[in-house]
Every structure is written in structure tokens, then in C-alpha cells.
Amino acid sequence: MIFDFQPTRELPIFDTHAHYNDDRFATEIDGGRDEILAALFSQNVKYIVNAGTSIEASRECIAIAEKYKQAYATAGIHPEDVRHGNDIDKTMDELRELLSHPKVRALGEIGLDYHYEEPPREVQQVWFRRQLELARELKMPVVIHDRDAHGDVMDILRDYPDVTGEFHSFSASGEIARQLVNRGWYISFSGVITFKNAARLAEIVPSVPLDRVMIETDAPYLAPVPYRGKMNHSGLMEYTAVRAAELYGINVEEFCRHAYENSCRFFGIKE
Numbered sequence: 075m076i077f078d079f080q081p082t083r084e085l086p087i088f089d090t091h092a093h094y095n096d097d098r099f100a101t102e103i104d105g106g107r108d109e110i111l112a113a114l115f116s117q118n119v120k121y122i123v124n125a126g127t128s129i130e131a132s133r134e135c136i137a138i139a140e141k142y143k144q145a146y147a148t149a150g151i152h153p154e155d156v157r158h159g160n161d162i163d164k165t166m167d168e169l170r171e172l173l174s175h176p177k178v179r180a181l182g183e184i185g186l187d188y189h190y191e192e193p194p195r196e197v198q199q200v201w202f203r204r205q206l207e208l209a210r211e212l213k214m215p216v217v218i219h220d221r222d223a224h225g226d227v228m229d230i231l232r233d234y235p236d237v238t239g240e241f242h243s244f245s246a247s248g249e250i251a252r253q254l255v256n257r258g259w260y261i262s263f264s265g266v267i268t269f270k271n272a273a274r275l276a277e278i279v280p281s282v283p284l285d286r287v288m289i290e291t292d293a294p295y296l297a298p299v300p301y302r303g304k305m306n307h308s309g310l311m312e313y314t315a316v317r318a319a320e321l322y323g324i325n326v327e328e329f330c331r332h333a334y335e336n337s338c339r340f341f342g343i344k345e
């Protein structure tokens with residue numbers, strides 16, 4: 075069997091955050107990631123940025139970017155991938171090397187994740203600060219992962235006023251969205267905005283100016299309704315885009331055009 079997803083309409087889709095290097099794309103859908111990516115790129119999906127979460131995962135994302143013209147990558151150490159006792163100086167040197175690759179367009183995903191209380195908060199914060207210092211030095215935008223840590227993420231970012239970037243799968247407050255936008259940041263929404271229990275987030279979406287909003291899958295995670303709980307892929311972003319457009323009160327083509335232009339600008343992609 076082959077990957078048989080078919081979009082219902084023509085839209086310019088830019089997936090700003092995905093993990094096609096994930097093992098689940100090697101096995102769970104027949105044909106695996108190459109068949110899926112080839113199919114998606116022949117449909118609505120114009121670009122996909124795979125987000126690095128460790129040195130090894132960042133290398134995998136770069137390998138996909140080298141294989142596909144329409145794939146780009148970020149490189150960074152995710153807060154759940156930092157380990158006490160890892161040689162942080164050596165890792166920063168490796169990261170610096172990966173960030174020099176022409177298809178790596180941001181440093182990420184980095185940030186804080188207090189969901190499981192592990193790794194310890196202090197360890198996560200040290201790695202977050204070191205990577206923000208590297209972004210400042212290299213003048214690179216960052217991709218932020220923030221789960222249940224909004225206050226500490228914002229406090230730390232205030233110490234690096236010249237670093238900006240994208241908040242991925244945004245889940246913080248309207249006030250935080252407003253502050254970030256005022257400081258030049260972009261906000262990316264995932265399939266979570268289609269969830270029935272996401273009423274608070276739904277109110278925040280249209281408060282983000284149309285020249286700062288982006289959308290993403292976080293595939294294989296966070297599939298939008300009506301595929302919630304299933305394995306996610308960039309084709310399903312149509313549902314996220316329809317919901318976002320509805321929240322803005324504009325048509326989905328117009329919403330996608332804005333999100334697409336913003337994403338190209340943010341990742342430095344010139345057509």
C-alpha cells in the first residue's frame with residue numbers, strides 16, 4: 075500500500091516544525107518517510123522544516139534537508155534531551171558546526187519543559203542559556219519549546235533582548251503572545267487549536283498579527299481534529315489552517331498566504 079492522503083483543496087502549506095526523522099516515519103506508515111515526503115511535496119506542501127532535538131537528531135534533520143530541496147532544518151538541544159554531566163562545551167562546539175550548514179535556518183528547538191520535572195529545571199535552564207548565548211553570537215533566530223514553563227522561559231528570554239525567533243506550538247497566554255509580538259517574535263500554532271478543549275488558545279490565535287503567525291504539525295505528534303490521536307503529517311495541516319482562518323474570520327486561502335509568506339521570511343527562503 076502507498077501513502078494515500080489527498081488534500082481537499084489547493085493551499086500553499088509551509089510546515090514550520092516537524093520531526094520526519096522520527097522512527098515512527100520509518101515504519102508506521104507503509105513506504106516510510108521517503109514515500110510520505112515525496113507525496114506531500116507533490117501536493118500542497120511547499121516546505122517542511124524539521125526541528126533538531128539533539129546533536130544526532132539535528133544531523134538526521136540535515137540529512138533530510140540535503141535530500142529534498144523543499145526541506146530545511148533547525149539544530150538544537152531540546153530541554154528533554156539535556157543531561158546532567160553531558161559535556162556542554164563539546165556539545166556547543168558540535169552544535170556550532172551544524173548551525174553553519176546552509177540549510178539550517180534556526181537554532182532549536184530549545185527551551186524549558188517542566189511537564190515531567192525531569193531533567194531537573196536548573197539543568198534545563200543552563201542549557202537554554204548557553205544556546206541563547208550561541209544564538210546571540212551567531213545572530214541566528216531560535217525556535218522555542220515551552221511546556222508548562224511560561225514564566226521561566228520569558229524571564230530567561232528577557233536577559234537576551236537581541237535574540238528573537240519563533241514560539242513553536244504556542245500554548246502560553248494572550249499577554250505573553252502580545253509581549254513576544256511587540257519584541258519581534260513569531261508565533262506558530264499546531265493542530266492543538268482544533269481541539270475542543272482549546273477554547274482559551276482559540277481566543278489568542280486572532281490576536282497575533284497576520285504578519286507574525288505561522289502553522290506547523292509537530293509531526294508525528296499533535297494531529298488536528300478529526301485525526302486527533304493518530305499519527306500526524308503535513309497534509310493534515312489543512313485542518314489547522316481552516317480552523318485558524320475561521321478564528322481570524324478570513325478565508326483559508328488568505329490565511330495560508332500570510333502564514334506561508336511569514337514562514338519564508340522567518341526561515342530566509344527566497345523563491
Ligand SMILES: [Zn+2]
Pocket residue numbers: 091092093125183292
Ligand atoms: Zn517539536
